[in-house]
Amino acid sequence: MALLVLCAQAIPDRFEVATVDHGLRAEAAAECALVEVTCTACGIACTTLKVALASGNLQQEARRARYAALGDWAAQRGLVALATAHHSDDQAETLLMRLNRGSGLGGLAGIRPTARLPGCTVPVIRPLLAFRRSELAEVVAAAGVQCVADSSNQDDRFDRVRVRAALAGADWLDPAMLARSASLLGEAEETLAAMADSAWQQGATVSADHVAVSLGPWHEINLRLLEHALATFDRQASRSDLAALLDQLDRDGAKANLAGVLVTRRGERIECAPEPPRRVQRSTPQHRSS
Numbered sequence: 001m002a003l004l005v006l007c008a009q010a011i012p013d014r015f016e017v018a019t020v021d022h023g024l025r026a027e028a029a030a031e032c033a034l035v036e037v038t039c040t041a042c043g044i045a046c047t048t049l050k051v052a053l054a055s056g057n058l059q060q061e062a063r064r065a066r067y068a069a070l071g072d073w074a075a076q077r078g079l080v081a082l083a084t085a086h087h088s089d090d091q092a093e094t095l096l097m098r099l100n101r102g103s104g105l106g107g108l109a110g111i112r113p114t115a116r117l118p119g120c121t122v123p124v125i126r127p128l129l130a131f132r133r134s135e136l137a138e139v140v141a142a143a144g145v146q147c148v149a150d151s152s153n154q155d156d157r158f159d160r161v162r163v164r165a166a167l168a169g170a171d172w173l174d175p176a177m178l179a180r181s182a183s184l185l186g187e188a189e190e191t192l193a194a195m196a197d198s199a200w201q202q203g204a205t206v207s208a209d210h211v212a213v214s215l216g217p218w219h220e221i222n223l224r225l226l227e228h229a230l231a232t233f234d235r236q237a238s239r240s241d242l243a244a245l246l247d248q249l250d251r252d253g254a255k256a257n258l259a260g261v262l263v264t265r266r267g268e269r270i271e272c273a274p275e276p277p278r279r280v281q282r283s284t285p286q287h288r289s290s
Helices: 002-010 028-042 058-076 088-100 133-143 159-168 175-203 219-232 239-252
Strands: 017-021 046-050 204-207 210-214 255-258 261-266 269-274
Touching: 002 028, 002 133, 017 028, 017 058, 028 046, 046 058, 088 133, 088 159, 088 175, 175 204, 175 210, 175 219, 204 219, 210 219, 219 239, 219 261, 219 269, 239 255, 239 261
Parallel strands: 017 046
Antiparallel strands: 204 210, 210 269, 255 261, 261 269
16 A cells, blocks of 8 residues: 555556455455555556465465466556565565575575566566565555555464564564665675676587586586576576585586486586486396296
8 A cells, every 4th residue: 555655646647556366365355445446546547356376385376376467467458567565674574584494695685676577477676675664654644545454464374474573572683774684685696697697608608409618616606507507408406406416516527417407517617418318128028938
């Protein structure tokens, strides 16, 4: 609702609104109706999107379905980007969650100001990352706009809810400073990504069934180069698996397989090719004498 109010002031007549009903809570339909009524009163086009969730991790599947539906809606409406209302408290929670999971630099960069998300056909922007949750609540209150609290935000089965409660109880932690650290880590991530892209452009040779690339002295850059190489064959692997493969090549040399790709180390270069099909060895029929 705060994003709605601020957009109405900053870019009137240049945006539309969509709200998503995941079908998880009975009250969700009424909440989506509230958004529609608010938009109608302001003369803003609004659409309610209903999604169906696949089995699996509930929050992950809800996020995947939400962004896929919003991306399709935005593309159909001819909108150039999708804005979400993530704020600095969200950023601080995300950083703590990922620290607790042992995430690498890419994960610790947290919620990015702009992103391309899998399954979402338009870029996502987060214009409110510099705002605290309390500041946005003040914006809504000052505008006299009705809002509701999502009851799932109190469900401690979810990691984010537990982290939020722990953060609220640790008054020595400053969410704004945690969010700032995530932003700085994001800048470091962008720098490493640019270095890896430059190394790829300068040192990689690519053909339909073969990729070779020169390694350098920085382990993190080499990981990204290997990730680039796998992506050439539409394959991907976790960062931990990539690191384990590079360690194996450093230790044992020769060859290793990962995600259906054969990786060979030759001095300071690695060569990658699709793993050859395995031969099926047929057994010779045994004839018994009568």
